[in-house]
Amino acid sequence: MKMHISMKKKISIKKIILIILGCVLALSLAGWWALSVMIYNETTNRRFESYEPYMLRVEDFEGLERTAYEFPSDKGQMLKGYLYSAGEEPRGIIIIAHGFGGGHNSYMDCANYFAQHGYDVFAYDATGNDESEGDGVGGFPQGAVDLNHAITFVEESGNFPDLPIGLFGHSWGGYSVCSVLTYHPEVKAVIECSGCNASSDLFEAGGKHQAGDVIYTMMPFVKLHEFLRYGKYASHTAMDGFKASDAAVMIVHSADDDVVPIAYGLDRFYEKYHDNPRFTFLRFEDRGHNHIFNDTTYSDAFNAAFDKWCETLDYDYTADKNKEQFAKDKADYIHRNLDREKWSNRLDTDLFGQFLAFYDENVE
DSSP states (O other): HHHHHHHHHHHHHHHHHHHHEEEEEEEHHHHHHHHHHHHHHHHHOOOOOOGGGGGGOOSSTTTOEEEEEEOOOOOOOOOEEEEOSSOOOSOOOOEEEEEETTGGGGGGGHHHHHHHHTEEEEEOOOOTTTTTTOOOOOOOHHHHHHHHHHHHHHSSSSOOOOEEEEEEEHHHHHHHHHHHGGOTOOOOEEEEEEEOHHHHHHHHHHHHHHHHGGHHHHHHHHHHHHHHHHHHHHHHOOOHHHHHHOOEEEEETTTTTTSOOOTHHHHHHHHHHHHOOTTTEEEEOOTTTTTTBBBBBHHHHHHHHHHHHHHHEEEETGGGHHHHHHHHHHHHHHHOOOOOHHHHHOHHHHHHHHHHHHHHHOOO
């Protein structure tokens, strides 16, 4: 009888230990999930404003005209967009999806180039950027959400001529213009620069750069968070868009891209589609991420001159106490010294000539 009681005690203690270990594991997983989501939100769910001294202006481009529009996205937030044109009879409409960290302003020179060469261009600010509503972006799938609504607005609002549509996207916008083909297989042609396959790739790429392999332990929670918030938008990838559509696709990436490494984009797509005549691949070696389609001659010279000017300041511009003063002085320096004609004409026109030929052949 005593032995029976002793065995029951041992079994009870074992159960208690297992329960405690299970609780500890559950709490640890819950804590890591919460931490992963917090970091994700701190990264993505922010509001972004373009830096005014560097912003492009319509008057920087001779003959460029634009008309403002507003349209609702998924939760009723109003997005601001512009139709850019140059007075010619358009052959099609190109919709631009901008990169992460600011609105479409940085791509106004792209809009101008296409407008000057026979296309209307619709470019907009995504949720939480520049002139559009939203306290923050929300998450990376929001790019595909907003683009879906932008295309629908162009096609159904009655404000635009019934013309074939091409898409142009960079970085976050690169992922968006490919993924959105799942919802708009009627799109004729897509140019994707420095993008990736899945929305979560954008977080993984940045996180790996900052935290190394630890980022992989966060990714299951990040993917689940995106799915719970965005549903089908989070699960649909660029590859899904390619499969759903017959659009011609041009993929552009640089091997030294340290923001969205080429393994997340062109290399992955090339492995599957390099023999498919729908796809064109342009691989560069030394163009980085942010300036993949720009000639950096002027910006490099301007930045070098700016660095020398910083050395002439009579205060420590890196100190927190001088942060506001330096921000004011920096903006004033840029306003006084930036050559706006050179600043607004930094596109690699040879590369854009290839882009134009691609659209001319496929947007019909």
